[in-house]
Amino acid sequence: MTTDEFASVRYIVDDVPAAVEFYTTHLGFTVHTNPAPAFADVVRGPLRLLLSGPASSGARATPDDVAGAGRNRIHLIVGDLDAEIDRLRTAGLSFRGEVVAGPGGRQILLTDPAGNLVEIFEPASR
Template structure:
C-alpha cells in the first residue's frame, strides 16, 4: 500500500533552497547523508488536472495553509518574499512564495474542504 507522497523540488541552488525550508519555513527534516535534507511536509493531497501539452509531462507542487494572510505575514517576518499580491481563484486565495535558488511555489488557502483531512477508508493501512 502507498503510505506517502514524496515531492521533488528542483533548484539551481539546492543549498539555498534547503536552508530556506529549514531556517525560514522551519520544516523538520532528516539528513539522508552528506547534507541531503528530506523535509517533513505534513498532510498531502493529489489532484489530476488536464494536460496543456500532448505529453502531459508537467507536474506542480503547492503549499496549502488555513489562513493565507497570517501565513504571508509570518513568513515575511522571517525574511520570505512573494511574487505579486494575493489573488482569488474559484478554488481559493493564492500567492507565489519565492524559494531561493528554486523559483517560486504556489501557496494557497483553499475555498474547498481539504482532502487530507478525510478519514482513511476502512481496511486501508
Template sequence: MASGIAAVWVPVSDMERAVRFYRDSLGFKVTKQESDWSEVDANGLKIGLNAREDASAHASRGAVITFQPDGGDLETEIDRLKANGIEITGQVSDHDWGRIMPFKDSEGNDLQLYTPPTD
C-alpha cells in the first residue's frame, strides 16, 4: 500500500527555463538544480524536473499538476500568471467540487489552478 506521494516528475526539454518557471512564475523554492534533474518544493510536495531528449511528446497527455492559489483567489492568480506571460489554455470551469483553470508550464506540461467550492 502506498503511504503518500513522494514526488511528481515532470519532463522538461530546457532545464534553465523550467527552473525559472517554477521558481519565478509560480514562486516555489528550488532545492536542487542540475542539468538533468532539479527539484522544486511546492509547499511540501517535491516536483522533480526531469530532462529528457524528447520531452515535447508528453504535452496534453497523462498526469496534470494542480495548484491551489495563495488565499484561494483564482482570478487574482490568473491575472498574475497572464502578466508573467504564462500560456492560459482554457477558461475557468465551475464544478460542484470546485473551480479549475488550465495553463501550461514552460515545457508544455498541463497544469491547473484549483479552488474548492464555496458554501
C-alpha cells in the first residue's frame, strides 16, 4: 500500500524508538518508515500510525494546551479479549481501568509508553 491508501493517525510520543518497539512487539504493527529520533510510522492493516517525537514538525505544531493524551484513541479489534489481556499482562503491560462491556462488545484501555490510549476491543457475538 502507498501512504495515501492508509487511514493515518498521529500520536505524539516522548521516545520514538520505544513507541515503535511497543507497537511492533505487542500490537502487531510493522515498521513502514525506518525509525528515527524525530519520527517513524508503523502500520497494521489499513491503519498508519504516525509516531512523532518532540523534534518532529507534527509535535511542534501541537499547541501546549492540548499536548497531553486525551480521550481519543486508536481502536484495535481482537477475537478473544481475555486471551489478549493475558498475553499483554504477561509481557509486563498494564491497563487503564477494567474491562467494560456494552451491547457492541467488550473493551479495555492500554497506554503506550507516552500515555496515548489504545482500545483493545472484542465485538459482541452476533
